[in-house]
Amino acid sequence: MYVAVKGGARAIENAHAWLAEERRGDPGVAELSVAQIRGQLTLAVDRVMAEGSLYDPDLAALAIKQARGDLIEAIFLIRAYRTTLPRLGATLPVDTGAMACDRRISATFKDLPGGQVLGPTFDYTHRLLDFKLAAEAAQPEAERAAPDLRPKPRVTEFLNQEGLIQDEAKAEDAPPDLTRAPLEFPACRALRQQALTRGDEGFVLGMAYSTQRGYGRNHAFVGELRIGTCSVEMEIPELGFAVEIGEVEVTECETVNQFAGSKTEPAQFTRGYGLVFGHGERKAISMALVDRALRWRELGEDDTGAPAQDEEFVLQHADNIQATGFLEHIKLPHYVDFQSEIELVRKLRAAAGEAPDD
Amino acid sequence: MTDGMQDYNFAYLDEETKRMIRRALLKALAIPGYQVPFASREMPMPYGWGTGGVQVTAACLVPEDRLKVIDQGADDTTNAVSIRGFFARTAGVATTERTAEATLIQTRHRIPETPLREGQILVYQVPIPEPLRFLEPRETETRRMHALEDYGLMHVKLYEDIARHGAISTSYAYPVKVAGRYVMDPSPIPKFDNPKLESPAIQLFGAGREQRIYAVPPYTRVVSLDFEDHPFEASKPDHPCALCGATDSYLDEVITDDTGARMFVCSDTDYCAGRRAEGAA
Amino acid sequence: METQPLGGGFSDPPMDSARAFRAALEAMARPGTIRRIEGARAPAPLSSAAATLLLMLCDGGTPLHLAPGHDGADVRAWVTFHTGAPLVGRGAARFAVGGWPALGALDEYAQGTADYPDRSATLIVECAALRPEGARLTGPGIRDATHLSLPGIAGFRSNAARFPLGLDFFFTAGAQLAALPRTTQVEAG
Numbered sequence: 001m002y003v004a005v006k007g008g009a010r011a012i013e014n015a016h017a018w019l020a021e022e023r024r025g026d027p028g029v030a031e032l033s034v035a036q037i038r039g040q041l042t043l044a045v046d047r048v049m050a051e052g053s054l055y056d057p058d059l060a061a062l063a064i065k066q067a068r069g070d071l072i073e074a075i076f077l078i079r080a081y082r083t084t085l086p087r088l089g090a091t092l093p094v095d096t097g098a099m100a101c102d103r104r105i106s107a108t109f110k111d112l113p114g115g116q117v118l119g120p121t122f123d124y125t126h127r128l129l130d131f132k133l134a135a136e137a138a139q140p141e142a143e144r145a146a147p148d149l150r151p152k153p154r155v156t157e158f159l160n161q162e163g164l165i166q167d168e169a170k171a172e173d174a175p176p177d178l179t180r181a182p183l184e185f186p187a188c189r190a191l192r193q194q195a196l197t198r199g200d201e202g203f204v205l206g207m208a209y210s211t212q213r214g215y216g217r218n219h220a221f222v223g224e225l226r227i228g229t230c231s232v233e234m235e236i237p238e239l240g241f242a243v244e245i246g247e248v249e250v251t252e253c254e255t256v257n258q259f260a261g262s263k264t265e266p267a268q269f270t271r272g273y274g275l276v277f278g279h280g281e282r283k284a285i286s287m288a289l290v291d292r293a294l295r296w297r298e299l300g301e302d303d304t305g306a307p308a309q310d311e312e313f314v315l316q317h318a319d320n321i322q323a324t325g326f327l328e329h330i331k332l333p334h335y336v337d338f339q340s341e342i343e344l345v346r347k348l349r350a351a352a353g354e355a356p357d358d
Numbered sequence: 359m360t361d362g363m364q365d366y367n368f369a370y371l372d373e374e375t376k377r378m379i380r381r382a383l384l385k386a387l388a389i390p391g392y393q394v395p396f397a398s399r400e401m402p403m404p405y406g407w408g409t410g411g412v413q414v415t416a417a418c419l420v421p422e423d424r425l426k427v428i429d430q431g432a433d434d435t436t437n438a439v440s441i442r443g444f445f446a447r448t449a450g451v452a453t454t455e456r457t458a459e460a461t462l463i464q465t466r467h468r469i470p471e472t473p474l475r476e477g478q479i480l481v482y483q484v485p486i487p488e489p490l491r492f493l494e495p496r497e498t499e500t501r502r503m504h505a506l507e508d509y510g511l512m513h514v515k516l517y518e519d520i521a522r523h524g525a526i527s528t529s530y531a532y533p534v535k536v537a538g539r540y541v542m543d544p545s546p547i548p549k550f551d552n553p554k555l556e557s558p559a560i561q562l563f564g565a566g567r568e569q570r571i572y573a574v575p576p577y578t579r580v581v582s583l584d585f586e587d588h589p590f591e592a593s594k595p596d597h598p599c600a601l602c603g604a605t606d607s608y609l610d611e612v613i614t615d616d617t618g619a620r621m622f623v624c625s626d627t628d629y630c631a632g633r634r635a636e637g638a639a
Numbered sequence: 640m641e642t643q644p645l646g647g648g649f650s651d652p653p654m655d656s657a658r659a660f661r662a663a664l665e666a667m668a669r670p671g672t673i674r675r676i677e678g679a680r681a682p683a684p685l686s687s688a689a690a691t692l693l694l695m696l697c698d699g700g701t702p703l704h705l706a707p708g709h710d711g712a713d714v715r716a717w718v719t720f721h722t723g724a725p726l727v728g729r730g731a732a733r734f735a736v737g738g739w740p741a742l743g744a745l746d747e748y749a750q751g752t753a754d755y756p757d758r759s760a761t762l763i764v765e766c767a768a769l770r771p772e773g774a775r776l777t778g779p780g781i782r783d784a785t786h787l788s789l790p791g792i793a794g795f796r797s798n799a800a801r802f803p804l805g806l807d808f809f810f811t812a813g814a815q816l817a818a819l820p821r822t823t824q825v826e827a828g
Contacts, residue, residue, distance in 0.1 A: 008434045008435055008436040008438070008439040009434075009439045009443070011436060012436055012439060012440060076400075076404070079400040080400050080401065080402040082400070083399045083400040083401070084366060084370075084372065086372065179397075180397050181397050182395035182396055182397050182398070182569040183569065184395065185497055185498050186498070312495075312496055312497055312498065316497075321400065321404075321405060322405045322567045324404065324405075325404030325405030325406040325407060325409070325567060326405055326406035326485070326567055327406070328404060328406065329404065329405075329406030329407050329485070332407065332429070332437055332466075333429060333430045333435055333437075334430075334467070334546075335430055335610055335611075335625075336430045336431060336467045336468055336530070336546075336547075336548055336608070336610070336625055337467060337529075337530040337531075337546045337548065339548070339595070339608075339609070339610055339611055339625075340529035340530045340548040340549065340550070341529055341530070342611065343529065343593065343594070343595055344525075344527060344529040347525065347593075348523050348524075348525065348527070351523075351524055351525070367653055368653035368654065368657065369653075369657070373652055373653060373656065374698060376656070376657075376660075377656075377695070377696060377697075377698055378700075380660045380663075380664075380695065380696065381696055381701070381733075382757070383664060384663065384664070384667050384696075384761065384807070385757040385759075385761075385807070386757075387664070387667045387668050387780070387820060388667060388807040388820035388821055388822065389756050389757060389803050389820075389821070389822075390779050390822065392756060392757065392803060394757045395755075395757075417660070418660070418661065418664065419657060420654075420657045420658050420661050421654060421657070476669075479664075501754050502754070505753035505754050506753070537778075537779045537822060539802070539803055540803070558782070560664065560665070560668045573668075575667075575668045575669075575779040575780035575820075575822075576668055576669060576779075576780050576782075577779070577780060577781060577782045578779040578780065579779075
């Protein structure tokens with residue numbers, strides 16, 4: 001006699017125990033510490049902070065460890081934790097112009113005030129596997145120079161002095177908060193940028209790439225890319241002035257885009273903007289390209305029907321936590337819906353006189 | 359699993375979030391079938407796994423509640439077990455598998471066979487709340503259609519089904535019109551369950567990823583869309599349950615051996631167990 | 640009755656607000672039925688039912704209108720301390736509380752929009768008492784018909800005629816609570 005499958009609770013417990021063992025791996029090999037992940041897998045930590053929308057390298061490192069290195073799973077852990085945190089207040093906008101830069105490059109000018117600073121980049125490495133790392137040999141220390149304290153004004157400001165680039169008006173209102181209000185269309189630029197900065201790196205990269213290949217092309221140059229630390233300040237009502245409460249590392253990219261003018265705007269350069277937590281230049285550049293593509297309406301450009309111009313498409317599908325959850329939910333049982341489909345197909349086939357012998 | 363849940367608020371969500379959800383729920387009841395946008399929070403379970411239902415349940419639970427959670431009609435499916443455990447831990451509420459004893463039931467894809475009564479709340483997990491979504495992917499467009507009560511697209515779709523197949527080829531998540539105004543997705547319940555949408559209980563629908571909450575108040579008219587010459591039919595497999603003999607319940611088809619032999623059993627495990635305990639079949 | 644602006648809040652906010660919400664949910668789902676809601680005490684003339692609703696629903700994100708008669712220094716101080724809700728005029732209010740005539744012209748409150756009919760105000764109407772008699776109510780949430788001692792008829796009828804736009808109402812008296820959503824049809828009883 002048939003007995004329905006039971007024991008969901010025990011199956012879950014056993015699965016969790018097995019998962020914990022798999023995470024630990026071979027107990028004969030030393031366990032990874034959170035400090036090691038934080039200190040040595042920094043770009044993974046940075047991505048988890050950026051897409052998790054929470055600046056805390058220790059928690060991000062812990063999440064990566066718990067997630068067995070699955071960064072989307074780690075981002076999910078951070079998001080779920082973030083949502084439980086009380087909101088104590090809002091900081092002042094971060095001044096990236098005053099950033100202490102580790103890296104600062106411009107593709108539009110050969111030299112510029114503040115200089116080109118290459119910083120710790122993969123850009124000119126030859127992608128050859130370094131077997132010395134497998135041998136865990138000691139790393140020679142990099143040569144040190146005196147800190148570069150020259151001010152580094154933004155490249156786009158030079159163009160702005162000549163009126164060659166579109167001016168960005170300062171918004172007066174507090175920007176909406178994607179994490180506290182439901183997404184609504186049409187979305188303002190601040191909302192779009194929030195969605196992009198926490199959007200999936202691969203998705204935003206793919207969208208940006210599509211604009212380069214002609215789907216909503218906007219001729220972007222990297223006007224400036226800078227990575228470094230910015231101080232975070234908060235107004236304390238009791239004190240009546242702002243105090244520095246810490247600093248964050250961010251990557252900022254401003255693109256300069258060719259623009260022939262439209263019915264409503266004169267010929268001038270336009271901008272795309274990307275900003276992410278940590279060292280994430282691929283993401284920051286991608287974000288700037290997509291940000292620019294989404295500005296077609298405001299600049300009086302044509303909607304060419306390109307995916308990257310479609311804010312509903314981009315914003316609704318950029319979030320990897322939403323996407324992975326919904327994608328993976330098709331693993332859950334669907335036998336009730338499936339049963340209703342089976343029955344319908346049988347009925348339609350019977351009606352068509354094609355019913356198999358039963 | 360280690361606990362650590364004692365650091366979280368009653369029913370997990372913070373009070374500000376619950377207030378936001380509660381305000382949305384009250385408006386949802388006041389505008390039956392209309393999808394109220396809400397600032398869905400990230401939950402400790404994945405989007406698509408019931409985060410909307412979980413948030414609605416968290417906002418509704420009181421310590422005196424007796425909670426039942428089902429998935430595909432069954433209390434012991436893994437996701438139902440997981441969600442029931444979550445609330446037992448974070449809200450300390452009593453749980454039950456008996457429909458009749460429950461004060462709040464969270465469900466995925468089914469309405470229990472045992473008729474619901476006043477004093478009960480049924481919370482649905484909803485994947486895609488917009489009934490027009492697969493006809494028109496754009497939110498701005500579907501919002502306008504609801505505003506204008508322009509449901510022509512849906513009728514065209516259903517009519518094309520009939521023209522092509524001789525029948526409406528929607529077998530679950532079958533669209534309904536609520537209180538004569540809004541067309542609503544009843545979540546992916548089989549259309550067999552649609553008549554039960556007219557109920558003495560309060561029905562609340564939560565879509566977390568899509569950030570929507572909607573509701574059907576008790577004793578509210580819920581009409582499955584159809585045509586005069588092709589009236590709606592709440593169909594199910596034409597078999598009795600192999601375990602309890604019920605002929606009035608929705609059935610799962612179970613493959614019992616590798617030659618394709620199969621049997622049909624109640625999808626509502628509580629209903630089936632109750633009938634067998636009473637000595638049916 | 641509470642006389643101190645810092646007193647009268649929920650003694651156990653998560654539990655008190657959960658129970659208060661269930662009462663409000665049942666009230667809105669079953670228009671015209673009368674139930675108890677309690678947990679908060681506020682300065683006069685705010686009833687404990689209205690005070691409980693405010694604590695359960697309002698915060699810094701929900702502009703609140705205090706109608707004349709309820710708009711006194713004590714109530715303002717209490718509401719501000721316990722909820723942080725900005726106090727505003729009728730047009731900007733998500734919630735409003737006061738006596739029936741004092742709440743003023745209904746069409747001065749936000750009615751929602753065709754795209755977002757939920758963006759309308761909810762009015763908390765303070766009454767002397769609530770009784771299951773008087774106006775006859777029908778519509779969603781009501782099996783056959785129910786009766787409630789409404790403070791008027793015409794205003795609620797024209798509100799219902801705006802559906803799906805329109806206001807939604809709670810009625811409060813002492814610890815009594817009832818509700819009337821925009822879907823309810825009102826006739827003289």
